[in-house]
Amino acid sequence: MTEPLRIALAGLGTVGAGVIRLIDANAALIARRAGRPIEVVAVSARDRAKDRGVDITRFDWVDDTAELARHPRADVVVELVGGSDGPALTLARASLAGGKSFVTANKAMIAHHGLELANAAETAGLALKFEAAVAGGVPVIKGLREGAAANEIARVYGILNGTCNFILSKMEAEGRDFAEILAEAQRLGYAEADPSFDIDGVDAAHKLSILASLAFGTQPAFDQVAITGVRHVLAADIAEAASLGYRIRLLGVADAGSGGLFQRVHPHLVPLSHPLAHVTGSTNAVVAEGNFVGRLLFQGAGAGDGPTASAVVADLIDIARGEFGPPYAMPAAALAAPGAADTGERTGRAYVRFTVADKVGVLAEIAAAMRDAGVSIESLMQRGANPDGSVLVAIVTHEGPERAVAQALDKLRGSASLTGEPMWMHILGG
Structure with a gap:
């Protein structure tokens, strides 16, 4: 034997x-x-x-x-x-x-x-x-290492943390705010007593750095991952995204090119036409785009004893x-030693939400900061007053360099018109 x-x-x-x-x-x-x-x-x-x-x-x-x-x-x-x-x-x-x-x-x-x-x-x-x-x-590592081994991978991205996806999809379905859904996720065992690694994006960043290394033949570079979690996403953001034809998902996104290795974990607005918009609950899903195999989607249970x-x-x-x-x-x-890509040179569309004082001139101030930074505004929405007297203003930009949005937000930082930190979410394209 x-x-x-x-x-x-x-x-x-x-x-x-x-x-x-x-x-x-x-x-x-x-x-x-x-x-x-x-x-x-x-x-x-x-x-x-x-x-x-x-x-x-x-x-x-x-x-x-x-x-x-x-x-x-x-x-x-x-x-x-x-x-x-x-x-x-x-x-x-x-x-x-x-x-x-x-x-x-x-x-x-x-x-x-x-x-x-x-x-x-x-x-x-x-x-x-x-x-x-x-x-x-989900056999995504085996899929990249073996199944797609003959392909040049252009981009790898996806939903890499089940806790965050559970929270966001629950907020989406029930219209409740983040803190309330997080507490429920902890009661159900979907979130740890200290959920920081999950909700602040660190867990997803660990996974993204592994996927990027496999996809692009680079040394793991966790320290180069730009990380923003989901703790500041509001139910109002999810409702606004839905009205525009999107769902909010925490995505890890990586690609590699002549400008270096790009790795980011960040909340995104995902178009309803994209399969990731329909991944709910604690499910994980990863997309890899190969030059011969095309788009591959790996989806399934991302945690638990059985999987x-x-x-x-x-x-x-x-x-x-x-x-x-x-x-x-x-x-x-x-494995190549990757240099980090300059994210300011990346182009795309963005959703930016402001919490502002309900007073004359606020919209003009925001619009002027965007104009001066070279950001073209596609749409601007203002919603009714909150109990504290503040209002939400949401902007969707036309496609443009990320550096311009960052400059506009820097210009507005410290403004007496803003009552909270702006929330910047990228809009998934392609």
């Missing part, structure tokens, strides 16, 4: 327990597809006594997570601990240095340290797999088959 692939598993939370359940439930099918059985032999977590709904007494228990890297029977280490540094990174380095392939769902660690780990894996002839780090069970465990075990099946390959679709040494 062919020897099984033996796994040491770090982290027994929702996903870790899901991996064990999946391997148990589909053991025969997995063995047929992998060419040999896959079995867990050792586990590590913070609390040995916690009831996780799976029997862990059949596995070796290891108190120190880092010791899994030296477990004598394990061939592969699976890390589901999380965090860009700390125990997860220590375990990754030790596993690859100790001759064990490594599988992770940790997007933060791959975004920050993926190049180092890819170099270590390639030098040692080991596998480094991270399908579960982006979009849960994420499915991606982890898919990586294990690849390793069991001996399908290693470079983690970023080309050798790490061949």
Whole structure:
């Protein structure tokens, strides 16, 4: 009988327990597809006594997570601990240095340290797999690394955070404001007690930097991602977008050209004619545009024990088959060091919302600032007074350079007419 692939598993939370359940439930099918059985032999977590709904007494228990890297029977280490540094990174380095392939769902660690780990894996002839780090069970990494490998990718973009998409689509359906929907998302388990990484766009930025590296053959460059989250989106913005034929989605967008690598996570107005406008709830969706394959859409559950465990075990099946390959679709040494693109030179249409005092001359002041910066206004809308006496003014611009909009907002900054920070959202084109 062919020897099984033996796994040491770090982290027994929702996903870790899901991996064990999946391997148990589909053991025969997995063995047929992998060419040999896959079995867990050792586990590590913070609390040995916690009831996780799976029997862990059949596995070796290891108190120190880092010791899994030296477990004598394990061939592969699976890390589901999380965090860009700390125990997860220590375990990754030790596993690859100790001759064990490594599988992770940790997007933060791959975004920050993926190049180092890819170099270590390639030098040692080991596998480094991270399908579960982006979009849960949606096989977007495999799709870019393998399915679209022959294509030059012009752009990759999409909905990369299920928490934000749940909040925005719920606001859209019910007309309620952000804080109220966030509290509900926390009660339902869609949002963490501290949701900052999600709602401020950091989680999506980690994922975008990984996708950009795979799509464009560049070294991961998380520090170059421009990030704006969704905490300042109002129900009024969503209603205004709907009246114009758009829906608001937090998108990660990346492209690469002669001007450098562009990466941005930002709320966008998405036309109703675009498939991303119809992605609701906690679903993730990624679009990649290849020069021969055309537009590819990857969509599905972006989190949860089942989808994420499915991606982890898919990586294990690849390793069991001996399908290693470079983690970023080309050798790490061949990845280009990207310079950041100048976003001011980008052109597009924008939605800009102002909260202003209800007094004479405010609209003229805004229009003058836009005119002086060279921004052409397509439409301007003013809505009724809020309880505090302020009103909302929303502008949609004609296509033009982003630098002009930024200059107009700089000119208005500090104006006594504005009672809150402007909200600038890009309008998705193409």
